[in-house]
Amino acid sequence: MVKFLKRKRRSSKSSKASSDHGGGANATSGQQAGGNSSTGDVAQQQKAASRPSKAHIPITRFIGPIVSVAGIVFVLGMVVTGRVDLAAIHIGSGTTTATASTSAASVPSSIQPVSLPAPTSKSTETMSLATFSIQNFDAVKGQDPGILSVLASVISRVDIVAIQGVSKDATAIGSLMQKLNASGGQFGSQVSPPVGREGDMQCFAFIWDEARIQLTAGSVFVVQDPTDRMHFEPMVASFETRFGATGGRSPFRFTLINAHANPSDVSVNSPKNEMNVLDDVFQSVRQYGYQKTGEEDCILLGNLGVNTAGLGELGKIPNVVSAGGDCLTDTLQTQTLDHILIDQTMTREYTGRFGLVDLQRQFGITQQQALMVSDHLMLWAEFSVYEVPAYNGVASGGRNVRRY
Numbered sequence: 001m002v003k004f005l006k007r008k009r010r011s012s013k014s015s016k017a018s019s020d021h022g023g024g025a026n027a028t029s030g031q032q033a034g035g036n037s038s039t040g041d042v043a044q045q046q047k048a049a050s051r052p053s054k055a056h057i058p059i060t061r062f063i064g065p066i067v068s069v070a071g072i073v074f075v076l077g078m079v080v081t082g083r084v085d086l087a088a089i090h091i092g093s094g095t096t097t098a099t100a101s102t103s104a105a106s107v108p109s110s111i112q113p114v115s116l117p118a119p120t121s122k123s124t125e126t127m128s129l130a131t132f133s134i135q136n137f138d139a140v141k142g143q144d145p146g147i148l149s150v151l152a153s154v155i156s157r158v159d160i161v162a163i164q165g166v167s168k169d170a171t172a173i174g175s176l177m178q179k180l181n182a183s184g185g186q187f188g189s190q191v192s193p194p195v196g197r198e199g200d201m202q203c204f205a206f207i208w209d210e211a212r213i214q215l216t217a218g219s220v221f222v223v224q225d226p227t228d229r230m231h232f233e234p235m236v237a238s239f240e241t242r243f244g245a246t247g248g249r250s251p252f253r254f255t256l257i258n259a260h261a262n263p264s265d266v267s268v269n270s271p272k273n274e275m276n277v278l279d280d281v282f283q284s285v286r287q288y289g290y291q292k293t294g295e296e297d298c299i300l301l302g303n304l305g306v307n308t309a310g311l312g313e314l315g316k317i318p319n320v321v322s323a324g325g326d327c328l329t330d331t332l333q334t335q336t337l338d339h340i341l342i343d344q345t346m347t348r349e350y351t352g353r354f355g356l357v358d359l360q361r362q363f364g365i366t367q368q369q370a371l372m373v374s375d376h377l378m379l380w381a382e383f384s385v386y387e388v389p390a391y392n393g394v395a396s397g398g399r400n401v402r403r404y
Contacts (some may be wrong), residue, residue, distance in 0.1 A: 111373075127213070133163075142175035142176065151373065159212050162302060167203070196232050204232075206235075213241060235258040236255065253295050253297060260304075275310065297346055301379075307336035311339075329377050332375075348388040350383055351382045
């Protein structure tokens with residue numbers, strides 16, 4: 001049974017191991033051997049007794065406090081005179097993922113902002129859905145005009161996108177939505193509450209073109225994980241196209257599972273392999289949707305961190321295939337990390353076309369600049385805007401890849 005949206009925080013399964021601190025110093029090593037020096041010791045004690053008590057206090061004891069006080073006074077003076085701007089000091093969120101990326105994102109990308117394509121008439125027969133893992137999508141990245149314009153331009157080209165890697169405060173999604181709608185578009189969004197374990201949390205998000213896609217009311221939730229089998233609990237939402245029934249055809253209705261597997265928990269031989277948990281998620285969500293609305297079109301998409309050979313039990317669900325297969329989805333074009341998984345016997349609306357958005361080629365930016373946007377490329381797949389009868393499906397047909 002899949003339960004509805006509920007914010008959940010928990011500590012990591014691992015706990016700090018306590019260790020004993022051994023002191024075992026040999027007491028005999030500090031002993032003085034030899035009574036021949038007793039006469040000299042008496043003389044030294046008589047000299048010490050004749051000194052004033054203050055002579056025993058070394059003057060170096062005062063150097064540290066004097067320097068510390070002087071430093072504090074200096075800093076306070078800089079703040080008062082305006083030479084130090086406290087508001088400009090960035091304090092990291094403390095999460096493992098954010099800490100590594102924030103420093104890189106803090107450096108301006110130097111990407112020239114691009115104009116978003118004006119809203120144009122998209123196909124009336126097909127729609128595109130995508131997955132985009134935006135590495136550490138936080139307020140810093142959301143305030144970079146070059147990065148933001150590239151992200152908005154990419155996302156505006158598809159009808160709906162599942163996003164992973166949103167920071168806990170999710171302010172960057174608000175900035176992205178303003179950019180998208182400022183161009184004359186009509187986009188909607190849903191953001192999950194923070195998911196994960198203490199010290200390493202993120203949000204999921206869906207963004208869609210309101211003119212072509214609508215969210216099914218009451219369909220958004222985060223999969224509950226009471227036994228802590230997944231690092232990031234997936235986000236689920238259902239949608240349908242805004243195309244009325246014509247000629248006996250009905251709007252395409254579908255459920256999306258937005259997932260991000262923990263990179264350290266995808267090893268094939270690991271008992272914690274999250275691919276062997278996501279198969280349960282996929283089948284449970286699909287069964288839940290069927291019981292509630294009769295809908296069986298369920299699509300799992302996101303950053304899974306493995307190629308098709310590493311999908312484990314998830315890849316063994318009968319008739320489930322990856323739309324993008326083993327195409328290289330990282331920005332460096334070296335790894336297969338992202339997938340759009342469909343049941344080809346159920347989701348026959350898939351046309352067989354999919355592709356990647358190459359940031360360097362599309363926007364004329366360097367590899368380093370592309371990495372500042374994200375270390376993943378956006379993977380998309382094309383579907384019919386209408387429900388396709390089982391006898392006229394194309395999901396099991398040929399695959400046609402395109403790169404933009």
